[in-house]
Amino acid sequence: MELYQGPLDIKSIFSRWLDEERESNYGAFIPFIGIVRAEDNIEGLSFDIYEPILESWFNSWVEIAKERGAKVKMAHSIGDVPIHTSSYISAVFSPRRRVALELIDEFVEDFKANAPIWKYDIVDGKRLYAEDRSSPMSGSGILTNKENR
Amino acid sequence: MVKIEFLGPIEQKPLEIEADSLRDVANFLQKIESLNSWLDRCAVAVNGEMCNDLSKRLYSGDIVSILPPVCGG
Numbered sequence: 440m441e442l443y444q445g446p447l448d449i450k451s452i453f454s455r456w457l458d459e460e461r462e463s464n465y466g467a468f469i470p471f472i473g474i475v476r477a478e479d480n481i482e483g484l485s486f487d488i489y490e491p492i493l494e495s496w497f498n499s500w501v502e503i504a505k506e507r508g509a510k511v512k513m514a515h516s517i518g519d520v521p522i523h524t525s526s527y528i529s530a531v532f533s534p535r536r537r538v539a540l541e542l543i544d545e546f547v548e549d550f551k552a553n554a555p556i557w558k559y560d561i562v563d564g565k566r567l568y569a570e571d572r573s574s575p576m577s578g579s580g581i582l583t584n585k586e587n588r
Numbered sequence: 589m590v591k592i593e594f595l596g597p598i599e600q601k602p603l604e605i606e607a608d609s610l611r612d613v614a615n616f617l618q619k620i621e622s623l624n625s626w627l628d629r630c631a632v633a634v635n636g637e638m639c640n641d642l643s644k645r646l647y648s649g650d651i652v653s654i655l656p657p658v659c660g661g
Binding site for chain 2: 473486487489491492495515526527547550551552553554555556557558559568569570572573574575576577578579580581582583
C-alpha cells in the first residue's frame with residue numbers, strides 16, 4: 440500500500456507494479472483508476488487518512504487475495520487532488536482472469552465502505568466534507584447503542 | 589488518562605479523560621453537545637484497531653479514535 444501527498448503519478452506507479460510482478464507468472468492484471476471528475480464547480484477533492492486502520496484493512500485484503508492465489512496493490516492520495524487527476528488506484532494480479540475480475544470488484548467496493556478515508560470537495564479554496572457521499576463504517580453507532588450498555 | 593482523538597471532519601480537539609472502559613468513554617462523549625450529531629454514525633478504534641465492544645478495558649495511555657462516515661477514492 441502506498442500513500443502520496445497530492446495527485447498520483449499513475450503511469451509510473453502502474454509501470455513499477457508491472458515490473459514488480461514481471462516474473463510472478465500471473466496471467467491477469469486488472470487495474471482500477473479513480474479520477475476526480477469536474478462536477479458541482481469543485482476545483483478538486485481533498486483527503487484525510489487514518490493510516491493504522493487503513494494498513495490493517497489493506498492487510499486483510501492481502502490475505503483474502505493470497506487465499507485465492509492472487510495479489511492486491513493500491514495507492515491513495517493524502518491532501519488536495521485537482522480535477523482530472525487521480526486520487527486512488529488499485530490492481531489485482533492473479534493466475535487467471537475470473538479470480539481477478541471478481542476480486543477487483545469486491546476489493547474496490549469494500550474500500551469505499553470501510554477504508555478510513557475522509558473526502559472533501561474543494562470549492563473556492565475551502566474544504567467541504569462530502570457528507571452525502573460518505574457511509575458509516577461497520578460497527579458505527581457503538582457509542583450510542585443502548586443495547587450494548 | 590485515556591486520549592480520545594476525533595478523525596476527519598469532526599471539529600473537536602483531542603480530549604484526555606479518566607476511563608476504565610470504552611463504556612466510560614461513550615458516557616462521557618454523550619454529554620458533549622457538539623458531538624450529538626456525530627456519535628451514532630461513528631465507529632471506534634482503540635490503539636489503531638477497530639473495536640465493537642463497549643466493555644473493552646482501557647488503560648492509561650490508550651488512544652481511542654472516533655471515526656466518522658468514510659468515502660475513499
